[in-house]
Amino acid sequence: MPLSVHEPDAATLARSADKAAGELLAPPAPVQLPDVVPAPQRVEPDPAEDWLLSPDAVIVTSADPAALTVAAYLAELLRPATGYPLPVTDTTRPAATGGIALVLTGDDSLKDDASLNDDDGLGAEGYQLAVTRAGVTITAATATGLFHGVQTLRQLLPPTIESAVPVTERWMLPGGTITDAPRFPYRGAMLDVARHFFPVEDVLRVVDHLARYKLNHLHLHLTDDQGWRIAVDSWPRLSTVGGATEVGGGPGGHYTKADYRRIVSYAAARHVTVVPEIDLPGHTNSALVAYPELAPDKVAPPPYTGTEVGFSYVDPADERTYDFITDVLGEVAALTPGPWLHIGGDEAFKVKGEVYTGFVERTQRIVADTGKTVVGWHQLAPAAHVDGRVLQWWGTNGDDPATLEAVRRGARLILSPGNHAYLDMKYAPDTPVGQDWAGLIDVRRAYDWDPGSHVTGVADDAVLGVEAPLWTESVTSLAEIEFMLLPRLPAIAELGWSPRATHDWAGFRDRLAGHGRRWTAAGITFHRAPEVPWPVEGAGSAQPVRPQIPAQPGPDNAPVPSTDNP
Template structure:
């Protein structure tokens, strides 16, 4: 995935995400913790005076900034990230949500699920009951309508959103399209909609219509849970961030030298032994089958597909500590908690290796409804030539036999491949003849250039966590590249999409994950969703600035990049410190805490 990073000081263990605040249960008059907001010409809403900390001191810092600096400007119809394909404002057609707003929805269980999640999203800040009612031909009627309807021009994920004086109508061909439309609706409301406690203000949406659809079918982010383990609730919180910006894939890097994070019932020592460690003295852990299914289901409810990665043949020290017979010399290696790469591998000449691979991939595939299995393939420095390509080809064949499509890092390029194989390109130099040749032979690409999309890179020299082997990546560097032209001699039609990986050698807590995700994740999301014609740095930075009050209202401590004109004083320095979060509770699998 990347060259050996310098070992960084370890932070204390992270803790699970806080439970969501309970929403108002009835009526239209919030009774507790209500914040009065007077809409003005310069601000529709400010955030609650007391934001509940989501992750220790970082959240406190975010709340402090929210209360004193991040006063949002009025929302305009085009103030959306990712940028919509078409925006047609109608200034005289604004709509204000009344307290008796009803959400009407087509009589379809998948559409109703989207409507219920929208109601759950809007209830805490508005305090409104927001009942969901099914109707054969739903119309806003003074509220909100989610309509399943044929939309051939918008594909499977596009939507049409119309705001008129009589309400808001979102129409789409699928529940995924309706979901994306609700995320746009969310951004059209005042920033205080992200509050977990009631805010008394006017909930007005700007009038007009939006027609929108994605540029690429694959739009994702990766979370490395192997170097540092993140619990289920923490992963669910990351999924929420991805869904907000219309990403549709979560890639989980489940195995590496430092830890094995997914239970395989036929190979129990993978987790009881291989899952007990992490980088430094951080606690290990793993996902039981029920844990993994909870992640998969939560993602699916938000129209994201989970892509599990079992990294092979390298990055396997944790597996070898559990099953040393797979090692080239058959000896048991010591557990590894450092950050070097390229030293471990399963023996490609050993028949038991392929029995192991089959056992693991069969179980993971059976629990994964999505089409992809990621098989890694990077940095296996000691497996060379035909030993490497032969291994990869056999593993790809196993994946195909399970009815899945193999995804691998672009080091897989020289190997022969099955139809539809996907390479994930993380290079920094667009001249890559091997990858271009693989594309000519039928491979497709997911673009994750290390010098643009790697979210573990530092923002600036003084960023206290992260690496800089691919350079510093502030927001503009994350935004200013084109997936369609990134790799020389690769046609745009071969690009499946984009993904932003977050490696966690130095990232130890949910607070630090969010700090590294935001504000760069929306930049990658826009590259995956928005048409190239909308790509404009000045326009993007202005729209992104409007996300700051939303994150602060939700209690998220993000990096206040000096490249972005955040609302408030332009002389205030960005928040770059990453204070230590509170220790996490004892892990149920490892007993460590």
């Protein structure tokens, strides 16, 4: 029988959030320069230089197309709540004073490493934001840095800037300077669209949540026992047959190639790289339903709508399996401009020892032939190393000799410890959705660990970054996605972005508290975690009705506006 899935509605989630609010409430306070999440590298407040965004303000940047695109995004972000026109102009036109300037430094010596470890520049993702009475300037070496600076500017405005309708507000920014760059180059979250399928618009909404907190990778878990979610021309039944199920017996679904390109393009415009995962050799029941020739016994299994793991696998002894892998990974790689291709590799309980490592080694070579860098769950560790290989570590005990040995052979790690970063875990025993096999993860548990030293013996420089996975065995809607992501996603984002020296739970929870009003203004569902001192909403606070996600308009969910006629 299909698994019965508890589906709390929005009202249930809201009641749970209100109950969790507890007594840790405080009056709203004006935004201060150090309030940013993730914590910046260096903050130098200057209250004498506060700046007021006025109705005649102009956004000025260079004629560089990428900078103009970021400027247009900023204008679309600020226009709905302010009601101001905020025209965008490049420096070849007359520049108005008292506006917002986005400045590219023209540093062409940048490398792929996004960290800032010296005083020579801002790095590939860094920025400097200066607020004075004369205006605001964001300076960066790349459009990515400008985009991150825009997200910081957004947080320095009053929370009602997130409203989709005009709000009467004094749009004041605190004066001073922020100089900032990330600790780790890879900062991401994973959305499992295989256990439950989510339409494109929901995925785009998740991209916006990542971009808001300077996360730069979206890992899509595209295939599993319950459903195959990406169209493959050479194996069409994967999506039409394998994609027709999901946990609980729902209709499932899949992304066409046009859908996937839309996700990739939307993410890229927000400086987020999509990392597709095709899970192999296990977690493949949906593929075997569609193509029984891939099964060890060549018999099609029944569609699976439960949540058990480890029972399915493609035949590692059949050459047809490797034809399948070559075709599928080749097509997915061709659709994906980012450098990463994730091959899963976990919980293949029936493919053991040398058979498993042989399968992984051959699949790694297939990935290399596509021109991509292989990523896999840390169960890949015993297989031979290939250049650039990345292991995603999801353990709950940092003592892992096999992973340490893989690192010694050249692997790098993405840290996703199940008992800290798995955002499908419940906050508390009464959380209405989620799992608890890795324990309960409240906001403090999500925040209080160090990616740079979490796996015993692995040095900081072998850690590529962090990722927060959201598995969806029990998550069935956008509201539930947001409820599980927020407020824990900003905690993971701070671990990936901020210098370790800034790590401080008391300070973080106070900074995080101000974001509840932002999410409310934006119509975002979130959990009012009792350990966070959420502000009391005053009688005059804006309380807009949560909007439906539009196909086109809106500062976050629209495509980045054209800059042909700024």
